[in-house]
Amino acid sequence: MRWTSARSIAGGVAAIVSWRMHDVLMVLPQGSLLQGFALIGRLMLELALMVALALLILALLDYMFQKWKHAKDLRMSKQEVRDEHKDSEGDPKLKHRRRQFAQQIAMQRINQAVPTADVIVTNPEHISVAIRYDPKAMHAPQVVAIGVDHVALRIRQIAATHAIPIVERKPLARLLHGSVKTGDFVPPDAYAAVAEVLAFVYRMNGRAA
Incomplete structure (x- = not known):
């Protein structure tokens, strides 16, 4: 496309120069050979200069167009990225509903799991671990529920409703909160502390360990 445009411009410039030199070309046969060469040389020089100028203008216009097109494409690319990010993030209202649904599911699991616990370990307000x-079915104690802040409060409320002992052990509560998830077994480095809590609860309930 660009080569075709360049040839068209060159042809147009040649026609213009030829038209301007029409009178010169008409008297060319009447002059001497030297004068003829001089006139032809001047004609060719003017033609070359005008073609070069036209091509320079064409190149400048093409550069400006390409720069404008690149900037436009870049703006479109940024908009596409924003649109894609928005699509991937989803509707904020939908995300909020999903979070609420996930919280409801988690709370239902806590409501079901906490009543099966033997003890609730707290720190005492911000962390609760059920x-x-x-001993007949487990190789180690299991964390059936764990939560912080309002979830921790809910765990303690359920425990109180089901008469499950609540024991304050700040270091142990922090250790379990930082190292286990719901459903995990107590890590070996917490065995001794958990065993002490369970023994305390068993003695309090008159139950053999």
Whole structure:
């Protein structure tokens, strides 16, 4: 496309120069050979200069167009990225509903799991860890529920409703909160502390460890 445009411009410039030199060309046969060469040389020089100038203008216009097109494409690309990001993020209202649904599911699991616990370990307000241990079926105590702040409060409320002992052990509560998730077994470095809590609860309930 660009080569075709350049040839068209060159042809147009040649026609213009030829038209301007029409009178010169008409008298060319009447002059001497030297004068003829001089006139032809001047004609060719003017033609070359005008073609070069036209091509320079064409190149400048093409550069400006390409720069404008690149900037336009870049703006479109940024908009596409924003649109894609928005699509991937989703509707904020939909995200809020999803979070609410996930919280409801998590709370339902807590409501079901906490009543099965033997003890609730707290720090005492910000962390609550519900621990269950069946020595006949488990190789180690299991964390059946864990939560912070309002979830921790909910765990304690459920425990109180079901008469599950609540024991304050700040270091142990922090250790479990930082190292386990719901459903995990107590890590070996917490065995001794958890065993002490369970023994305390068993003695309080008159139950053998």
